[in-house]
Every structure is written in C-alpha cells, then in structure tokens.
Amino acid sequence: MSARFPTAPRSLLALVVAATALAVPSVQPRAAEDIVPAIPSEEDAPIALLVDLTSGQTLFSREADRRFVPASITKTMTTFLAFEKLERGEINTQQVVTVSDDAFRKWRRKGSTMFLGRGDRLTVDQLIHGVTTVSANDGSYVLGEAADGSIEAWLAEMNATARRFGMKDSHFGSPNGYPDEGQTWVTANDLVTLARAMIRRHPSKFDHFVGHPEFEYNGITQPNHDPLIGKVKGADGIKTGFTYQAGYGFLGTAERDGRRLVMVVAGSDSGRARNKAAQAFMEWGFAAFDRMVLFGKDERIASAQVQDGSWPSVDLVAPRMIALSVPDNARPDVKLSIRYEGPVRAPIRKGEQIATLHVESASAPAADIPLVAAADIERAGPLQRVVNGVVGWFR
Missing domain, CATH: 2.60.410.10 (D-Ala-D-Ala carboxypeptidase, C-terminal domain)
Structure with a gap:
C-alpha cells in the first residue's frame, strides 16, 4: 500500500x-459471564469520558468539555511535571529533600497525607510515590517547593505545562487540589490529554510510580483507593479525587491485549457511585468493542x-x-x-x-x-x- x-x-x-x-x-461468541456491562448512568457519573489511546478514538463522551473541580486528580499534573523534570535532569529520584517548617505547618495531617514530620529527610522517589499512591497533600507541597524553590514557581510551571500540552480549559491554583476558592478547574478532555502525555512520554516512570496497591512511610502503611486496581483486569492507575465541593471523581486507565483505554468520571455523589461507575465504564469499553x-x-x-x-x-x-x-x-x-x-x-x-x-x-x-x-x-x-x-x- x-x-x-x-x-x-x-x-x-x-x-x-x-x-x-x-x-x-x-x-468469538461471548460466554454468559461476558455480557457487556451498562454504560454508567448520568446520575452515577454526570461527567464521563472514555478514550482508546491506541487509536485515539472517543468511545463515549458526556459533558467532556464541562469545567469541574478535580480535587486530588490535580496531583496528576504535579506527578507529570515531576516526570518532566526527572527527564530533563532538573531533579533526580535519589535527591534528598527536607520538609520545611512552612510545609509542615500548612499541611500537617491536612486531608490525605503521608505523615511527613517537621525536618524529615526523604527522597524525591518517596515523595512521588506518596503523591501517586496515597494522594499525599503534604508530599505534593514538599515536592513542588523543593523542585522549584517555591510553590508559586511550581504552580506557574504547572499551568505553563498545561498550556504546552494543549490543556486549553484547565487551571491549577494548588499542587494538590485542596479547596482553593475556585482557582483550580479542569475538563475531562483535558485530563485525557494529560494522561496521554504522561503514558506516552514517560512509560517507564509511569510503570515505576503509578498503580501500586499500597505505600509505606515512617512505619505507616496506607492503601491506594484507586477503584480499578485489583478489580479490573489490566488496570494500572491513575488518580482519584474527592472534596465536598467537587464530589467524587477518577482519572483511570487499563490495558488489555494491546488496547489502552483512559477514562474520566466526575461529579459523583458518593465514593460507591464513582467506584461502581468507573468499574462498569472500563469493562464496557473493553467488552463493547473489538480490535481491528x-x-x-x-x-x-x-x-x-x-x-x-x-x-x-x-x-x-x-x-x-x-x-x-x-x-x-x-x-x-x-x-x-x-x-x-x-x-x-x-x-x-x-x-x-x-x-x-x-x-x-x-x-x-x-x-x-x-x-x-x-x-x-x-x-x-x-x-x-x-x-x-x-x-x-x-x-
């Protein structure tokens, strides 16, 4: 040809x-247990998007350009920016970081945490794992502060990175998605753009840092609350989010037989509704389509x-x-x-x-x-x- x-x-x-x-x-004829799941209802997932990254096809879209508050899904951008800086040699995984007095005072046990102590010394590798696995608010702040010298500089780089990769309707006002008086918003389409860049530009870093079932720091082991890992075949991340303002959301991905799907569900009223919608949505994507x-x-x-x-x-x-x-x-x-x-x-x-x-x-x-x-x-x-x-x- x-x-x-x-x-x-x-x-x-x-x-x-x-x-x-x-x-x-x-x-092949489907077995009885392979019945295609239903697409999540609008009640369970007011915002929903499913994209086949292998082909670039949008398999399902509901309110994909509607702005919403991402809560801890924000940490996907913090993680991606860390990957970019690792690639450029601006930071390295074994670099030792000290928890500043300012970071400890602002983020001590505030929301999801990796229980960082004042003056703790830990590696960039530990910080990124804390962000990706247990959604550490304190870890996100310490990482940004150490990598760019100040949170203001880190936020400016988060937003510049969003623009550079085509996230045309997103803005970040915090490194972790904690409520910030409306300064952070995204769309489902922009989150898929971010996931695509993360997976394609940094596959080895994605494999190393994303999708672990648990994380231990300072003798404290915490589980990953990802609704797909261990429940949906091929699932390997990416990030959940919840605040009272945002509701429950999830940016996730799974790969089977050479097909990688990325999905967003957001605006769910409960964690149970979000998890049910996420699992059904991903299973629907693999079951309702064949690969050509x-x-x-x-x-x-x-x-x-x-x-x-x-x-x-x-x-x-x-x-x-x-x-x-x-x-x-x-x-x-x-x-x-x-x-x-x-x-x-x-x-x-x-x-x-x-x-x-x-x-x-x-x-x-x-x-x-x-x-x-x-x-x-x-x-x-x-x-x-x-x-x-x-x-x-x-x-």
Missing part, C-alpha cells in the same frame, strides 16, 4: 488511501515528497501498532485519508511527525493517528537542489 503526495503550496492536504486487505478480527488491526508498528503506510531534501521522498510509518476499536460483531467499511501541512521541507528527522492518518467508518468512532518519518532526510546541497528541480518537471 503506498501513496505519494504532490508538491503544492504550503496548505492542509488530504490523500485518500485505499483500504484493501485489512484483516477484521474474527468475533490496521497497521503494524513501523509499517510503511505512504510516502511524502520532500522539498529541498537530499532524497526526494520520505516514507511515513506508524510509530506504534494502529488498531481501531470497532463495535462488537461489526465489520466496518474503513476509509483512510492522510492529512498534512505541505510541502514537507527538509531537514527531517526520523520519528518526526509528518502527517495524520484519519480513519472513518460508519459503525466506529473516527480516529486521528500520527504518522512519522521513517528516516532522516538532510537538506540538499546546491547541486542536489538543481537536480531535484529538474526531476520535478517530469513528475
């Missing part, structure tokens, strides 16, 4: 790719012409396996198109996103999947540019 892009003025171009020889997985593999990781999908390059074209490949979530028992007719800003100009780096594969089907949610360059293409020298120009006349 191949396609070539025409040289054109820089604009949004689209190319339809013939969807031939795509294997639709066989559908379109392309393997690094498989060539098309080629794009390159302007002023050392090579006239570059192959476009999938950075990971591309699989579509299709409704159970459906055999959809799939239409594929490739969209990009053209022409593609050298230099190009291997792995650089060049285009987007748009997938449409009458019976499945649409998907937009990035396509990347399969190789480096350097900028052409003067002689090569002349040759490219001559060749271009005969295309």
Whole structure:
C-alpha cells in the first residue's frame, strides 16, 4: 500500500488511501459471564469520558468539555511535571529533600497525607510515590517547593505545562487540589490529554510510580483507593479525587491485549457511585468493542515528497501498532485519508511527525493517528537542489 503526495503550496492536504486487505478480527461468541456491562448512568457519573489511546478514538463522551473541580486528580499534573523534570535532569529520584517548617505547618495531617514530620529527610522517589499512591497533600507541597524553590514557581510551571500540552480549559491554583476558592478547574478532555502525555512520554516512570496497591512511610502503611486496581483486569492507575465541593471523581486507565483505554468520571455523589461507575465504564469499553488491526508498528503506510531534501521522498510509518476499536460483531467499511501541512521541507528527522492518518467508518468512532518519518532526510546541497528541480518537471 503506498501513496505519494504532490508538491503544492504550503496548505492542509488530504490523500485518500485505499483500504484493501485489512484483516477484521474474527468475533468469538461471548460466554454468559461476558455480557457487556451498562454504560454508567448520568446520575452515577454526570461527567464521563472514555478514550482508546491506541487509536485515539472517543468511545463515549458526556459533558467532556464541562469545567469541574478535580480535587486530588490535580496531583496528576504535579506527578507529570515531576516526570518532566526527572527527564530533563532538573531533579533526580535519589535527591534528598527536607520538609520545611512552612510545609509542615500548612499541611500537617491536612486531608490525605503521608505523615511527613517537621525536618524529615526523604527522597524525591518517596515523595512521588506518596503523591501517586496515597494522594499525599503534604508530599505534593514538599515536592513542588523543593523542585522549584517555591510553590508559586511550581504552580506557574504547572499551568505553563498545561498550556504546552494543549490543556486549553484547565487551571491549577494548588499542587494538590485542596479547596482553593475556585482557582483550580479542569475538563475531562483535558485530563485525557494529560494522561496521554504522561503514558506516552514517560512509560517507564509511569510503570515505576503509578498503580501500586499500597505505600509505606515512617512505619505507616496506607492503601491506594484507586477503584480499578485489583478489580479490573489490566488496570494500572491513575488518580482519584474527592472534596465536598467537587464530589467524587477518577482519572483511570487499563490495558488489555494491546488496547489502552483512559477514562474520566466526575461529579459523583458518593465514593460507591464513582467506584461502581468507573468499574462498569472500563469493562464496557473493553467488552463493547473489538480490535481491528490496521497497521503494524513501523509499517510503511505512504510516502511524502520532500522539498529541498537530499532524497526526494520520505516514507511515513506508524510509530506504534494502529488498531481501531470497532463495535462488537461489526465489520466496518474503513476509509483512510492522510492529512498534512505541505510541502514537507527538509531537514527531517526520523520519528518526526509528518502527517495524520484519519480513519472513518460508519459503525466506529473516527480516529486521528500520527504518522512519522521513517528516516532522516538532510537538506540538499546546491547541486542536489538543481537536480531535484529538474526531476520535478517530469513528475
């Protein structure tokens, strides 16, 4: 399967790719115990969103752009920012941090806590585990204060990071989501954006820090209150939240057989309603859809012409396996198109996103999947540019 892009003025171009020889997985009869759960009711989950991260498809959406108070789900951004700083070498996991008098005075046993004492010395690794596993308000504050010198600087970086990754309708006024007179808000769509960035940019850190069933510090062991871990196959995080103002919410994810789903439920009236909704919602996402593999990781999908390059074209490949979530028992007719800003100009780096594969089907949610360059293409020298120009006349 191949396609070539025409040289054109820089604009949004689209190319339809013939969807031939795509294997639709066989559908196995379901056992009685595999009956698809019901989608959570609006009463149990006023805000609900389920996204297949593997394909980018939105499988279910209810009030996904409605602002709400995230409570401790805020700590997902604190965790993500810590991951970014670890990656840049600005902090390290074995760095020793001292609990300041200010942090102890403000957060001693205030809400969820890891029971930090005044002057305690502990590592960044311990702090992040305290934040992700037992939702430590004190740990979030100490981490931000130590990493950026002040909470004000940490909050400014939280909000700058949100903007950088496209969380266009979110704002953070605290590092931990404790009530702050309305300075912190998010949307379900923005939380999925954050989860996607965390999982894709930092998979090893996600595995190390997120999804542990319990955490021990200073001889005190506390459980993780995640409603899916140990109850839903493949579940591995991310964060619960509760305040009287916010109600009960949850940002969670699970992976099965190469499919990773991310979900948000928020505004639930009780922890029981939230937990029931979260479990049913995730099980519904896996049970109601089958996986249809379109392309393997690094498989060539098309080629794009390159302007002023050392090579006239570059192959476009999938950075990971591309699989579509299709409704159970459906055999959809799939239409594929490739969209990009053209022409593609050298230099190009291997792995650089060049285009987007748009997938449409009458019976499945649409998907937009990035396509990347399969190789480096350097900028052409003067002689090569002349040759490219001559060749271009005969295309």
